[in-house]
Structures are given as C-alpha cells and as structure tokens.
Amino acid sequence: MRDLLYLKDDQIKDFIEQIFYAYRETYSDPKKILKKYSFGTAHHRAIHLIERHEGLTVSDLLNKLKITKQSLNRVLRDLVNNKAIVLKKGEIDSRHRQIFLNERGKKLFEEIFLEQKKRIYNAFKNSDSDSVIKFKKCFKQNY
Amino acid sequence: MRDLLYLKDDQIKDFIEQIFYAYRETYSDPKKILKKYSFGTAHHRAIHLIERHEGLTVSDLLNKLKITKQSLNRVLRDLVNNKAIVLKKGEIDSRHRQIFLNERGKKLFEEIFLEQKKRIYNAFKNSDSDSVIKFKKCFKQNY
C-alpha cells in the first residue's frame, strides 16, 4: 500500500487505458470461432467462467457476471440448446442448478482458448511471467 | 519470452478471467456520474482516450477504439452537443478534425477518474506499483 503513494495519476490513467485494450483484444479474436456456433461474447464469458468453475450454480454465475438473471437465462438457454453445457439439479439443494460443460462445450472452450493464448503469449513476449501473477493478485476480488 | 514457457494454461485462463473483472469494474463505477450528463460507457471510453491523447484526430480515435465511424460519430455528436469536447480543423491537413476536451469535458473526466481511482487503489492495496508498470508494458501495442 505504501508503494501506491508513488503511483502518479498519469500512470493510473494509462493503466485504465491498457485494461480497455487488454479486455477488447482478449475477447475479440474468438468471435469468428463463436460465430460458427451462433454464439457471441456473452456466451464466451459464460463458457469461460463455467470452465474455470465447473459445477457452479446459476446464482454463482450471476454473481460473477453481474448481469440480470433475465440476461443470463437467454445465454444459458442458447448454450443448452446448442449442447455446449448441461444443467444438473444440485445434490444438496435441488433448487440449485449446477452448470457443466459437456463434450461440445469443452471442445469450443479449447478452440477459443488456443486463439486467446496466441495473443496473450504475444502480449507478454517482452515481459516476464511474474507480472501475470502480480496482476492476478491485484484484481483478485471475491469471485 | 523464455519465462513464458513456464506459464501454465491454468494461469493464462485465470488471467483472462481477471481481465474481464478488471475491465468491468473499472468501467462500471462511473456509470452513475455519466448518467448525470446523459452519457454511457461509449462516451466514457472516448473521453478517456481524448484526455490521454489531446488533439488526436477522428481516425486516430477510430484506430484506438476499433469501432466503425458511424458508431463513433454518434458518440462524438453527443459529446459536442453536450459541450464536453470541441473539434478543430487540423492545421496541416484541414480534412482532419482534432479533438479536444473543453472545460465541461475536463470536469467530467476528473469526476470519473476520482471514482475509478478509488477502486484501483483498493485493488492494488495488497500489491506494489511495480506490477502496474509491468502490466502496462505487457499490453503495449501500437496505440
């Protein structure tokens, strides 16, 4: 925290600009692949989080995405119809629906991830892996 | 680049997840402020880039935002009508329009930035300023 006092406003402003570029680039390349499945970026974000947190519930996903259940529901419906995910009744509380990728969903995720990896590797090629870890720690919130 | 070979897929996947959170949080807090001016996030992104690159041309801004000129034009028109920016003919090439924040735009930017700074400071409070610099370097592209 002490170190933060040395952060100049201009550095923070630049940082905000970089976050915009990072997000846009990270989620733009996979759009061609998604189109083959008739999906968009909203589906991509959901799939990514489901892969990272297999078996999470609908409300878990809502908390991570911070969108309304109506918005999410449309996305989940598309994913189910397209056989990319399956919903299973929660074992403890059967009101819950736990979300899992199935074969098709896993295949799509890997296809997308390969595409993203290319860019990330490129973005980091003049850097060191340490900064990845640090960035992650920085933005770690309660997700 | 060598270091990158040690980056595991899971770390990259986590990183992609964190970029999403970072972007969403960074651009969500200011929405209340923007609403007072009848602006949205599209206006925010434009204002941020104009502040960082005063006097940039319309096509410069298009290249940074990577949206169509029709989309950008609506945003710029709103900003001009709301007296947040001014367009001036380029001195060298008078086809160009150079974009500047005026008083109202600068005031809005500062209001937004103050809000963002709160969150960034909070996000980084368990880290060190070094990682900011590194992250910036990582995603530095041709902007």
Add this chain to the structure above:
DNA sequence: AGTTTTTGGTCAGCTATATTGACATATCTA
C-alpha cells in the same frame, strides 16, 4: 486543370446484449 484518394459526416435499418418489472414454479426452512 482535372481526376482520384482520403477524411469525415450522415441516413436507414439491423443485431447483440443489457435493462426493468411482473409473474410462475419448485423447493427448502421455520
């Protein structure tokens, strides 16, 4: 001087993704 290219503005219609509000159903908890 005349032609072509570049830069920017605008109209019209479409799509993706989000919102609010209302309401329904199944299940758990007290």
Add this chain to the structure above:
DNA sequence: TAGATATGTCAATATAGCTGACCAAAAACT
C-alpha cells in the same frame, strides 16, 4: 403450512455496436 429462496419466463425498452449507401471537402497525383 407459511414464507423465503432459486430459477425460469414474458414483454418492453435502452445502449452500443454493425453493414451498406451516399455525400462533401480537401489533398494528392498526373
């Protein structure tokens, strides 16, 4: 059993992007 919780769904609306067509001013080329 009554109330709270988790989820699903309908309808209307807003934001911000897209494509395609067309236009004008200024610069560049020949």
